[in-house]
Amino acid sequence: MAQVRVIAAVFACLVVALVLPNLALRRMPSLWTWLQTADDGSDLAVLGALRSTDPADVDIVVLGSSLAVVDVSAVMIKRETGLSVLNAGVLAMPPIASSMYLDDALSLHPSTVIVVTGHRAFGDSELPSASPFDWRIAASAFPVSAWMRSDVLSAALADVSDAYRLRDVPRLAWDGSLAEWKGRASNLHRAEDDRFAVLAARPEWSAASTPTVVDGAASRAVGALIDRCTAEGVSVLLVAAPVHSELLGTPDVWFHPPHVAEMRRVAEKHGASVLVLDQPGLWRDSDFRDPLHLAPSGQRRFTQAVAAELR
Amino acid sequence: MLFNSLPFALLAAPTVVLGMVLRGRPRTWILLLASWAFYAGGQPKWLLLLWFSTILDYLIGRALDTTPDEQAGKRKLLLAASVIGNLGILFAYKYLPFVLSLVGLGGFVPAAYEGGFHFLGGVPAGLSFYTFQTLSYTIDVYRRKQSAIRNPVEFALFVAFFPQLIAGPVVRAAEFFPQLYNPKPTTEARLWRAIELFAVGLFKKVVVADNLGLLGDPLWSSPDTQSGPTLVIGALIFWGQIYADFSAYSTMARGLGTAFGFDLPRNFNFPLLADGPLAYRRSWHMTMSAWFRDYVFHPLGGSRVSAWRVAINIGIVWTLFGIWHGAGLTFLVWGLYNGVVQAGTREFYRRGYRIPDYPGKRVAGIALNLALMLPSAIVFRSASLQDALTAIWAVLTLRGGGAVDSLTLGIVAVFAAMHVASYRWYREDVLERSPWVVRLVLLTGLIWVVVFLGAKSRPFVYFQF
Structure with a gap:
């Protein structure tokens, strides 16, 4: 009996430690706004972008996966255009998962919704309407086997729990060079620390092994998203995010042609604008922090182009 | 896992x-x-x-x-x-x-x-x-x-x-x-002790060791560009990291063992606060040191042979201890260096030399021991012997360059103060002795700290050995 009491006490402590701070942080949007004022493209700014901006006065809502979170700087757009931007990208989710925010986003009455899409197929073509803070979203987005992986769990929790996400702040504050750092093999660092080793670890990411065309269901979902926005009087800008040419397997090609073609087709059919920054020589290796996401220099160029389009 | x-x-x-x-x-x-x-x-x-x-x-x-x-x-x-x-x-x-x-x-x-x-x-x-x-x-x-x-x-x-x-x-x-x-029956008291050991070990791992790793890694990613004093700080950070990392695993293992009714042996006894090489040897990786003592040093003759043979035996033991960590010249040199330090210290005392008592002798002993361990830490951490020699040369010549930022120094100072405080006052039975309310508050606080101040999960350093 005594043992049961102890185990129950430990469980209670876990709940109190993990849930209460989260509830408190949910009431502190200013914290996230402050984080977003860190250097453009830094991890701190990315963290802030997740939850920042007072939703009471939003001109632009950015939807998308981590590509939206990492590649687009809301602060920079505000600086360049004077428009107030809510970056509502969702980490560790397929791009279409951002549509989970659609109801929330439209309730803010923005003038424009920007949808950032990557080269990968939209894994989830549904248009769920629940709140992004709902556990059901995380549960439906990740199969049971994925929960056994601590990195996936971290990502899922990070999206659901502001408190859990905040745990990264001290680490990121202390490790200012994280974004630029390239791993090297040594006693403690092995080769897999290298940012491109992720390609070996995640073969499904490579263009060769993944059907990266936007399939019919996903196209319809994006089309429905555009229609829904248009019906509310909100214009839509579809933006293609560049990926490292090494991922696509062709030198100096930073966009997956089938993805871009399908995106243009859907945009034309449903009346949305499209932005594809595929001018030759525009992107360099150093513009990427990993095969999918932009480093500060790349984020700057990408965001400036988006801002110019908005103007 | x-x-x-x-x-x-x-x-x-x-x-x-x-x-x-x-x-x-x-x-x-x-x-x-x-x-x-x-x-x-x-x-x-x-x-x-x-x-x-x-x-x-x-x-x-x-x-x-x-x-x-x-x-x-x-x-x-x-x-x-x-x-x-x-x-x-x-x-x-x-x-x-x-x-x-x-x-x-x-x-x-x-x-x-x-x-x-x-x-x-x-x-x-x-x-x-x-x-x-x-x-x-x-x-x-x-x-x-x-x-x-x-x-x-x-x-x-x-x-x-x-x-x-x-x-x-x-x-x-x-x-x-x-x-x-x-x-041993899993009584309530033992269960609290098990929980405390595991939680403290987790704290040492994810809050202390992993964060020290994040502080130290950038310094060691390019040692040839760092100043001498920076490398000294880097070596101390690394030694703190590896101690916290390794002892964390042992503490968590003892906690789990306690939950299953076992009393597993201690593996560390505050080696970073040892006031000399002999005390350091007795308090670092104690179970493996005892293994080498019982199965290598004693069969070689132990201390019952001539002074020279004892010195050679110590050298053999430490060389084996070094390469036990893995194949590489850095581990070999680490073992040889420690063997020389241990044998030299033993000979110093064998000849009857004693350091007279004076105020602050213990603190000076700790500082001297850390200084003696510094080359050892640099060699252990370096990716190659050449890197190690470059770093040691930079330390010896007090090579100039960038300084360590004050935030890093502050964090290291906080961890060092916590270590000293736990040496003085902590006895691994806080939860066991405390009233229920205090237990719950402490445990909740510890979980909070581990989750929110812990660095991202990384493997235990000693897993590779």
Whole structure:
């Protein structure tokens, strides 16, 4: 009996430690706004972008996966255009998962919704309407086997729990060079620390092994998203995010042609604008922090182009 | 499988409950299956190697036990088979590529694994720990200090007991089996102690060690560009990191052991606050030091031979200790350096020299010991001997350059102060002694700190050894 009491006490402590701070942080949007004022493209700014901006006065809502979170700087757009931007990208989710925010986003009455899409197929073509803070979203987005992986769990929790996400702040504050750092093999660092080793670890990411065309269901979902926005009087800008040419397997090609073609087709059919920054020589290796996401220099160029389009 | 991971929590929680409820054979089976599942959680293929080592030493132990002393030759052959079998595995997986490359046959090493640490698909986690543990068993049976274990399940559990399988503490059969047969009842007080040990270990790992790693890694990613003083700080940060990392695992292992009714031995006793090399040796990786003392140093003659022989024996022990960490010149030089320091210190005292008492002698001793350990830390941390020499030269010549930022120094100072405070006042029984309300507040606070101040999960450094 005594043992049961102890185990129950430990469980209670876990709940109190993990849930209460989260509830408190949910009431502190200013914290996230402050984080977003860190250097453009830094991890701190990315963290802030997740939850920042007072939703009471939003001109632009950015939807998308981590590509939206990492590649687009809301602060920079505000600086360049004077428009107030809510970056509502969702980490560790397929791009279409951002549509989970659609109801929330439209309730803010923005003038424009920007949808950032990557080269990968939209894994989830549904248009769920629940709140992004709902556990059901995380549960439906990740199969049971994925929960056994601590990195996936971290990502899922990070999206659901502001408190859990905040745990990264001290680490990121202390490790200012994280974004630029390239791993090297040594006693403690092995080769897999290298940012491109992720390609070996995640073969499904490579263009060769993944059907990266936007399939019919996903196209319809994006089309429905555009229609829904248009019906509310909100214009839509579809933006293609560049990926490292090494991922696509062709030198100096930073966009997956089938993805871009399908995106243009859907945009034309449903009346949305499209932005594809595929001018030759525009992107360099150093513009990427990993095969999918932009480093500060790349984020700057990408965001400036988006801002110019908005103007 | 990492202690600081969700899969481990999912495995450990039911195992602890079943371990408390069950007795006898079912309990042994549950612990064994959980241990194998724990090990398979890393890379399942290495389970085969664990089983091989288990079967080898179980059979040899039984044969040694039943072979009379009159058949000394046969007994020696059996012991040799165990030594060759265990050390042979170790050699093949950890040292063969390095040796081949030293003798100019590096071309035989598969290119993908070139570099020493990876051969035959990598190095199994904890290989050096469990091979040494089973080796101690067969040597003890050979010496008639330990009876052979008849029950293969019990012996398999001795080899694979998951709290200490991957990174120690190295447990002897004489310590393990009496506790397996007569486990201490999991009282409320012991359960609180188990929780405290595990939680404190987790704190040391994810808050102290991993954050120190994040602070130190940038300094060591390019040691040739760092200033001398920065490298001194970097070496201290690294030594703090590796201490916190390794002792964290041992503390968590002791916590788990306590939950299962075992009292596993301490592996560290505040070595960073040792006031001299001898005290340092006695307090760092204590179970492995005792292993080398009992199975290498004493058979070589120990301290009963001439002063020169003792010095050489110490040198041999430390050299072996160095290369136990892995194949590489840095580990070899680390061992040699420590051997010289230990032998030199011993000779200093043997000749009757004593340092007179004076105010602050202990603090000065700690500082001197840290200074002596500094080259050792640099060599251990460096990717190559050349990097190590470059760094040591930079320290000796006080090479100029960028300074360590004040935030880093502040964090290191906070951790150092916590370490000193725990040395003075902490006795691992806070939860056990406290009223319920205090327990809940402390535990909640500790969980909060671990979750929100912990760095991102990274493997224990000693897993690679």
